[in-house]
Amino acid sequence: MTYPKVYLAHFNHRPNRFIAECTLQETGERVTVHVKNTGRCKELFLPNVEVALSYQPSPTRKTDYDLIAVKKNSAWFNIDSQVPNTLASQAILDGTIVLPGLNGQIVSVKREKRFAQSQFDILVETDTGQKAFVEVKGMTLENHGIGAFPDAPTIRGLKHVTELIEAIQEGYQSYVLFVIQFEKVELATIHTKMQPALADMISIGENQGLRVIAYNCCVTPDTIAIEHQVPFDVTKTFEDPNSER
Known part of the structure; x- marks a missing residue:
């Protein structure tokens, strides 16, 4: 499976199970993103860890990005529960x-x-x-x-x-x-x-x-x-x- 329009970012924090705050690497823009996994994932979501966001804007969505993967040490972990x-x-x-x-x-x-x-x-x-x-x-x-x-x-x-x-x-x-x-x-x-x-x-x-x-x-x-x-x-x-x- 290949995700469209993927951008690298840094994780800031996760206010609840469904969303996270991240900073885009390319522009420095701070964005609110949908977390595609309601599990705890505490060992992955560390401050400033590198993450991958898929840009999926829609009039029916509250967020424009899906958080789909997290880099743990040197390896990528996909967290998309679907x-x-x-x-x-x-x-x-x-x-x-x-x-x-x-x-x-x-x-x-x-x-x-x-x-x-x-x-x-x-x-x-x-x-x-x-x-x-x-x-x-x-x-x-x-x-x-x-x-x-x-x-x-x-x-x-x-x-x-x-x-x-x-x-x-x-x-x-x-x-x-x-x-x-x-x-x-x-x-x-x-x-x-x-x-x-x-x-x-x-x-x-x-x-x-x-x-x-x-x-x-x-x-x-x-x-x-x-x-x-x-x-x-x-x-x-x-x-x-x-x-x-």
């Missing part, structure tokens, strides 16, 4: 993302399909009649080469995993797919200290046939693309870089 689903559906369809245990060739990839009380991100169907639900989660939290989810408690995420397990009992294949929105990562896990119930449910699910997979991305200020599969281990201890913030 892009993982788009990347995942395309990559599953073209074979970049492989769903282990799926029988037959994929003939259909549909977005936002309901099961029980959840609306899962993707429904995959194969030429053998097999159906699989894929719930996609973006991952932006990292420390010492380990990626983790979530960076804030997610009741919705816990509900999704619970109902993915129910779907297995109804004959579906079920997957949790983490799209890691940065490149340099050795392993992905659950931030157990942040939400132990989610880690427990993932473990229960894996024992009942739930597949949890993770893929990293190559990220630049104006692009993001799925790169390769990264190992996932729910038992890996994650050290929260925000624990002392």
